[in-house]
Amino acid sequence: MADSNARVLPAGELQNFLGKVSLHCPENQEVIVVTQDKAKLVFTEWGTRIHNKTGWHTPLGIVATLALTMCTSSFQDQTWIKSGTLKGFALLALILALVWLLRSVWTAYKSPSAIPEKFIASLLEGTRKTEYSVSPDLVNSQEAAPH
Numbered sequence: 001m002a003d004s005n006a007r008v009l010p011a012g013e014l015q016n017f018l019g020k021v022s023l024h025c026p027e028n029q030e031v032i033v034v035t036q037d038k039a040k041l042v043f044t045e046w047g048t049r050i051h052n053k054t055g056w057h058t059p060l061g062i063v064a065t066l067a068l069t070m071c072t073s074s075f076q077d078q079t080w081i082k083s084g085t086l087k088g089f090a091l092l093a094l095i096l097a098l099v100w101l102l103r104s105v106w107t108a109y110k111s112p113s114a115i116p117e118k119f120i121a122s123l124l125e126g127t128r129k130t131e132y133s134v135s136p137d138l139v140n141s142q143e144a145a146p147h
Helices: 011-020 036-054 057-072 083-110 116-124 136-144
Strands: none
Touching: 036 083, 036 116, 057 083
């Protein structure tokens, strides 16, 4: 975990830093600090990735519903529309939903994976790792301070 950029913050700088943030993490954990713009960019990109990977669920449900409808319904003539027209509309809706499903499956297949390690790597991209040492008595004095 040693890094050539490791340095100790002067007490005044550290007090100023600790006055602005509150960190609660187990020992030996890494904290990632990024700008709001970077976070917004990464979260937007990953929101799209996740949507692309799961976007086929809705058209699949619609295709299944319309397929069951086509198999189990006996379309009857209505006063305002013929049975053949009703069946044609249902078939058209099924075909359009199938196209939507195929397009969504293709998009999910071509989309980059959305695994947590890659997300963290995206957040870390363009940042530098710096280790800070905090003296135990300074931490204890911060813990005793009212929140």
